[in-house]
Amino acid sequence: MQVIDFTSADRIMSEGHTSKGDQPKWKQSGNWYKADHMGYEALSEIIVSRLLTWSNADDFVVYQPVFIHYNDKVIPGCSSRDFMRKDEMLIPFERLHRAYEGRGLAQALTKFDSPAARIAYTVDFVERVTKLTGVGAYLTAILELDCLTLNEDRHTNNLAVLRNEETKEFRLCPIFDNGLSLLSDLNDYPLTDDLYTCIERVQAKPFDSDHVEQVTAAEQLYGRQLIFRISHGELRSELNLLSEAYSPDILQRAERVLLEQKRKHSWLF
Numbered sequence: 001m002q003v004i005d006f007t008s009a010d011r012i013m014s015e016g017h018t019s020k021g022d023q024p025k026w027k028q029s030g031n032w033y034k035a036d037h038m039g040y041e042a043l044s045e046i047i048v049s050r051l052l053t054w055s056n057a058d059d060f061v062v063y064q065p066v067f068i069h070y071n072d073k074v075i076p077g078c079s080s081r082d083f084m085r086k087d088e089m090l091i092p093f094e095r096l097h098r099a100y101e102g103r104g105l106a107q108a109l110t111k112f113d114s115p116a117a118r119i120a121y122t123v124d125f126v127e128r129v130t131k132l133t134g135v136g137a138y139l140t141a142i143l144e145l146d147c148l149t150l151n152e153d154r155h156t157n158n159l160a161v162l163r164n165e166e167t168k169e170f171r172l173c174p175i176f177d178n179g180l181s182l183l184s185d186l187n188d189y190p191l192t193d194d195l196y197t198c199i200e201r202v203q204a205k206p207f208d209s210d211h212v213e214q215v216t217a218a219e220q221l222y223g224r225q226l227i228f229r230i231s232h233g234e235l236r237s238e239l240n241l242l243s244e245a246y247s248p249d250i251l252q253r254a255e256r257v258l259l260e261q262k263r264k265h266s267w268l269f
Contacts, residue, residue: 001244003067003074004033023179024070027082034179035068035077039186040250041179042078043242047254048149048178050238054230057141060175065242076245083174087166090173093126094156100129105156106206115208116217122207123222130161130170136222138172143218144226145175147211148261148268150202153180159206182254191249195256228269232259 006026024035036042045063052060061080068077084090097105105125109118123136139159146154158177161170183189189198208214219225230238235258239251262269 001065001067003069004028004077004079005069006033007069007072024068030082031079032082033066033068033077033079035070035075038180039184039189040076040182040246040254041184042076043246043250043254044149044181044184045078045080045177045179046242047238047258048145048151048181051149051228051230051258052145052175054234055226055228057145057175057226059172065245067245080176083176084162085164087164088162089165090160091163092157093122093159093161096129096161097125097156101125109156109206114217115214116221118207119214119218120221126161130163132161132170132172135172136218137225140215140218140222141225142175143207143211143215144224144268145178146181146204147215148228148258148265149178149181150183150199150211150257150261151178151181151204152185152202153177153205155205182257191253195253195260199257199260224267226268228262230269235259 023037023041026033034042034045042063042065046065049060049063053062061083063078063080066077066079068075091099094104094106097103097108101108105122109121112118112121119136119139123139126135127133142154142159145151154177160173162173163170183195183198183202189201202211203209204211204214207217236255239255243251
């Protein structure tokens with residue numbers, strides 16, 4: 001596996017793009033690189049993107065495994081191509097709402113009593129100010145993915161649109177930023193803890209703390225979106241490709257999480 005040396009390179013600091021710490025990341029030659037920080041975030045990014053290749057999704061970021069040399073250590077990480085085109089700027093929903101409404105989206109959502117109302121408000125706002133269509137289907141697909149993979153970090157700063165600064169036209173981002181899925185934060189979900197207890201502790205974002213509640217609300221509004229077509233054997237083969245970087249315990253944990261989630265949410269398959 002390739003080793004990328006960032007010994008003398010400056011990290012890029014996040015601006016509110018995660019709620020659980022600052023994952024080391026760098027940009028070089030049109031690629032983004034991220035190193036594991038709290039557990040096995042890179043494995044999660046890679047496997048979730050591989051899951052999407054076994055689905056009907058057509059616009060998502062593909063992550064590849066790498067080792068990253070940083071702080072006198074060689075750390076598992078992942079790389080991806082920069083998905084922004086010439087003259088484009090990434091604008092999180094949070095910032096977009098603040099620019100047009102004078103306050104952040106997260107604050108605005110607190111006035112609604114149900115996940116359905118929060119989702120509908122978000123979709124209506126984004127479509128109104130960007131002139132985009134299909135935002136409801138797009139958001140539903142993301143929430144379906146998050147429900148399957150137990151993503152606990154889908155807040156209003158990593159839901160985003162892209163704006164061309166020359167033409168002022170918007171487009172939807174590809175699906176990205178899935179590192180805090182699959183119980184990858186080993187501080188909160190140690191490998192020694194019971195798997196089912198860990199799964200029950202996961203809280204969703206940003207429309208409800210329960211993944212099933214928010215995805216059910218989205219599907220009732222905009223219909224089902226994602227279909228996955230991957231067998232147990234194919235999943236295991238994908239995980240085994242990462243055996244150079246991760247221990248059998250971690251690979252087994254990720255496999256067990258996905259099999260349990262597949263059992264619980266079989267309607268996605």
